[in-house]
Amino acid sequence: MSWQSIIVDIFTYGLLAYSVLLFSCYIFIGIYSVGEVKNHLYKNSFTDYRQLASASQAPGMSILAPAYNEGANVIENVRSLLSIHYANLEVIIINDGSKDDSLAKLIEAYNLYKTAYFVNEQIKTKAVRGVYKSRNKVYKKLIVVDKENGGKADALNVGVNIAQKEYIVCIDVDCILEQDALLKLAKPFLEHTKQRVIATGGVIRIANDCVVEGGRLVAVNLPKKMLPRVQTLEYIRAFLLGRMAWSRLNGLLLISGAFGAFDKEIVIKCGGYDHHTVGEDMELVVRMRRYMEELDLPYKVGFIPDPLCWTEAPADFKILGRQRNRWTRGTIETLKMHKVMFFNPKYGFLGMVSYPYWFLFEFLAPIIEFVGMFFFIIFSVLGLTNWRFFIGLLAVVFTFGFLYSVFAILMEVLTYNQYKRRKDILKLILTAFLEPFVFHPYVVWSAVMGNIDLIQKKNSWGEMTRQGFTAPKKPN
Amino acid sequence: MIYFEIVALSFFSLAVLLITFILIYLKIVNVQGSKHKKWKNIVEILVRDAIFNESADPAHMHFPINHRTSILLKNNRFRNLLTQELLSAKKNMSGTAATYLQKLYLQLELDQYALKDLSSKKWYVKAKALQDLGIMNLNVYLSKIYRQTNHKNELVRMEAQIAVIKLTGFDGLRFLDVVSYQINNWQQIKLLNELSYLPASNFNGIEKWLLSKNDSVVIFALKLVKSFHRFELHQQVVDCLAHSSDDIRYQAIMALEKIYDESTSSLLLRLYDQEVLKNRIAIVKALQQIGSEEDIPALISFLAQEEAEQKRMLVRTIANISPTGLNQLLLLPESNIAPLSLIIKQIEGELES
Numbered sequence: 001m002s003w004q005s006i007i008v009d010i011f012t013y014g015l016l017a018y019s020v021l022l023f024s025c026y027i028f029i030g031i032y033s034v035g036e037v038k039n040h041l042y043k044n045s046f047t048d049y050r051q052l053a054s055a056s057q058a059p060g061m062s063i064l065a066p067a068y069n070e071g072a073n074v075i076e077n078v079r080s081l082l083s084i085h086y087a088n089l090e091v092i093i094i095n096d097g098s099k100d101d102s103l104a105k106l107i108e109a110y111n112l113y114k115t116a117y118f119v120n121e122q123i124k125t126k127a128v129r130g131v132y133k134s135r136n137k138v139y140k141k142l143i144v145v146d147k148e149n150g151g152k153a154d155a156l157n158v159g160v161n162i163a164q165k166e167y168i169v170c171i172d173v174d175c176i177l178e179q180d181a182l183l184k185l186a187k188p189f190l191e192h193t194k195q196r197v198i199a200t201g202g203v204i205r206i207a208n209d210c211v212v213e214g215g216r217l218v219a220v221n222l223p224k225k226m227l228p229r230v231q232t233l234e235y236i237r238a239f240l241l242g243r244m245a246w247s248r249l250n251g252l253l254l255i256s257g258a259f260g261a262f263d264k265e266i267v268i269k270c271g272g273y274d275h276h277t278v279g280e281d282m283e284l285v286v287r288m289r290r291y292m293e294e295l296d297l298p299y300k301v302g303f304i305p306d307p308l309c310w311t312e313a314p315a316d317f318k319i320l321g322r323q324r325n326r327w328t329r330g331t332i333e334t335l336k337m338h339k340v341m342f343f344n345p346k347y348g349f350l351g352m353v354s355y356p357y358w359f360l361f362e363f364l365a366p367i368i369e370f371v372g373m374f375f376f377i378i379f380s381v382l383g384l385t386n387w388r389f390f391i392g393l394l395a396v397v398f399t400f401g402f403l404y405s406v407f408a409i410l411m412e413v414l415t416y417n418q419y420k421r422r423k424d425i426l427k428l429i430l431t432a433f434l435e436p437f438v439f440h441p442y443v444v445w446s447a448v449m450g451n452i453d454l455i456q457k458k459n460s461w462g463e464m465t466r467q468g469f470t471a472p473k474k475p476n
Numbered sequence: 477m478i479y480f481e482i483v484a485l486s487f488f489s490l491a492v493l494l495i496t497f498i499l500i501y502l503k504i505v506n507v508q509g510s511k512h513k514k515w516k517n518i519v520e521i522l523v524r525d526a527i528f529n530e531s532a533d534p535a536h537m538h539f540p541i542n543h544r545t546s547i548l549l550k551n552n553r554f555r556n557l558l559t560q561e562l563l564s565a566k567k568n569m570s571g572t573a574a575t576y577l578q579k580l581y582l583q584l585e586l587d588q589y590a591l592k593d594l595s596s597k598k599w600y601v602k603a604k605a606l607q608d609l610g611i612m613n614l615n616v617y618l619s620k621i622y623r624q625t626n627h628k629n630e631l632v633r634m635e636a637q638i639a640v641i642k643l644t645g646f647d648g649l650r651f652l653d654v655v656s657y658q659i660n661n662w663q664q665i666k667l668l669n670e671l672s673y674l675p676a677s678n679f680n681g682i683e684k685w686l687l688s689k690n691d692s693v694v695i696f697a698l699k700l701v702k703s704f705h706r707f708e709l710h711q712q713v714v715d716c717l718a719h720s721s722d723d724i725r726y727q728a729i730m731a732l733e734k735i736y737d738e739s740t741s742s743l744l745l746r747l748y749d750q751e752v753l754k755n756r757i758a759i760v761k762a763l764q765q766i767g768s769e770e771d772i773p774a775l776i777s778f779l780a781q782e783e784a785e786q787k788r789m790l791v792r793t794i795a796n797i798s799p800t801g802l803n804q805l806l807l808l809p810e811s812n813i814a815p816l817s818l819i820i821k822q823i824e825g826e827l828e829s
Contacts, residue, residue: 042600046607046631051669057661057699116825118818120784133829190661193692392480399487406491406498413498422502429495 080215279330328450610639
């Protein structure tokens with residue numbers, strides 16, 4: 001046996017072993033999530049959220065919405081946040097040094113005045129220029145903070161410093177929330193007696209081509225363009241299967257930055273959002289968990305499978321690439337910051353399962369896939385490729401991916417069934433079939449670029465141009 | 477390598493199978509949707525006729541059920557739909573209309589199905605049966621329901637606890653004597669909400685529950701004291717301030733805010749130094765409502781030892797107790813130094829707006 005063939009064998013069988021391990025994890029996640037979703041749906045059928053909306057015992061919630069150059073939609077977005085059903089609520093908009101007329105528009109629309117406000121800097125942030133409140137009693141829940149530009153994490157930390165309620169809800173200002181989203185997010189904090197719930201998150205859905213009126217989602221449509229449609233499928237898979245399974249295991253490492261609620265006391269004790277990373281949402285959850293583990297305090301990170309928040313997905317490859325590049329850098333930075341937990345029994349399930357899973361299958365997967373392809377080309381040039389093995393493995397990977405997506409669609413149909421038309425479901429199935437050819441390679445490439453950018457110490461957020469929710473029309 | 481082909485083919489076949497299932501399921505849902513519409517019409521007529529019944533003798537009334545409906549009643553889905561409609565109508569009705577709905581429910585023997593479900597091993601079936609019997613006010617099944625108030629499944633005992641309150645009002649709270657599981661905050665909100673619909677009553681038992689070994693029962697009892705302004709329990713609530721649980725002491729402070737007497741504020745101020753931060757905040761907030769000018773010197777003395785956030789709370793309380801409180805603060809040498817100077821400015825602004 002030549003040394004070349006030994007290398008080829010190690011490479012191919014290594015790839016096979018990795019694939020088997022990855023598939024096993026996905027199969028476990030898929031099956032394990034079913035129980036959690038089912039349990040939630042049964043429990044939900046006994047829940048009347050209106051009781052919480054009017055209850056004086058409802059936990060206080062501070063919504064934190066950072067805004068940077070959001071002048072075009074900021075008035076409507078804030079109106080949408082102010083219309084949320086929840087009694088014990090304050091809405092804090094943090095103008096992160098916008099260069100446009102966001103602040104002036106807010107001042108005019110909500111009759112704001114600059115108030116003397118002591119900002120208790122429990123977390124170090126960029127300077128606050130002013131705190132504004134409304135003269136109109138109708139908007140008494142609203143606080144607008146104007147600060148020097150410091151990025152999303154810094155803006156959220158200012159919000160944490162200003163917030164007066166027990167829990168903070170961090171959202172992207174341009175997201176559309178369901179009317180009962182906050183009630184659903186608040187409930188897990190009330191349900192546990194033996195563990196402290198330190199954070200909860202809900203399902204984010206894709207709003208492209210949905211009908212939005214007055215800041216509210218009035219009709220759900222499947223995106224017409226291919227790219228947002230693939231992301232619709234991707235989100236169903238990630239939220240309905242992945243996060244539900246991890247939530248059941250109490251091993252969730254990520255609450256999406258677009259919409260999540262956190263225990264303010266723990267956030268402050270952990271030092272708030274870290275502005276040194278572009279993955280501040282994941283990093284905060286990991287740090288909070290690590291904090292609780294180190295103090296040996298019983299805790300839980302909750303997750304709800306109900307669609308609570310709708311967001312616009314990137315509709316072109318350039319913006320999608322930036323987003324995925326940033327997500328990759330955020331993941332690596334977080335894993336690096338907390339590398340002490342890797343297979344560290346001191347951190348229990350977090351150290352022995354959650355962290356290694358993210359390292360092996362979230363961080364390493366695109367690299368292994370890319371390297372696998374690269375070496376395949378090299379081996380082909382050298383005439384060392386075992387074609388039958390390679391094509392066989394590729395077929396297994398492809399059919400498994402397709403099966404997993406179809407399973408996610410089935411779960412969606414059996415549970416929330418947001419896309420009611422048969423045509424839409426068929427389109428989603430077709431999308432699942434095409435995803436490995438038109439979407440997946442680009443996502444892998446973006447992730448690899450994210451790794452390269454991180455090595456080159458590029459740490460930009462990347463501009464996220466959005467088309468807005470005004471374009472869609474009601475379907476015939 | 478043949479294994480790869482077999483595995484790939486198996487995955488693909490499974491995917492095709494799932495797709496077929498999805499399509500058949502959607503078709504069934506579609507067909508059932510139109511059937512559901514027709515059934516809903518039948519059910520709505522039944523419920524409407526029951527509500528607007530003009531029978532002179534409600535005790536012996538009998539609702540006419542046509543042959544088609546009798547046959548449909550054997551169908552689980554139809555029966556579930558009918559039960560659901562009856563329950564949602566009953567929730568919104570009182571008086572004679574509610575009695576008629578209960579009569580119809582019994583005439584159709586839907587209670588028998590609920591009783592059968594009560595023996596189910598599936599928690600959600602059991603919990604649903606308890607919910608149905610409670611909403612339908614079927615006192616005759618009270619003992620069966622009561623037995624479930626300490627069930628090992630959280631949802632089952634939650635529904636049973638709500639049901640016994642629906643059936644027997646404040647007397648239903650006697651489950652608190654025996655409940656060994658913790659009653660979570662969500663359930664406490666639900667119970668208090670249920671009790672808020674009942675006519676005010678000087679129910680007994682709180683004294684006992686305040687001494688319970690189950691901390692959640694003590695917390696709930698304190699919430700009852702607070703919600704129903706049980707002034708006569710002042711001393712028992714004060715005793716809870718010495719409890720080892722932070723949460724119980726917190727609830728005791730909250731309750732005292734509602735049933736205070738002339739000694740409450742000085743008592744809370746005496747405890748201030750020994751308390752955990754959360755309870756210190758609760759004391760200061762309570763004093764906003766119950767404090768007097770005599771408490772201001774003590775509150776000012778706390779300013780020196782506190783973090784900025786608590787300082788703000790103290791200043792707000794002092795300012796709310798009396799306008800002279802702020803003047804006293806301004807006499808302090810540190811009132812010109814941040815953060816106190818900034819906090820005073822903020823509170824002055826709050827008072828003006």
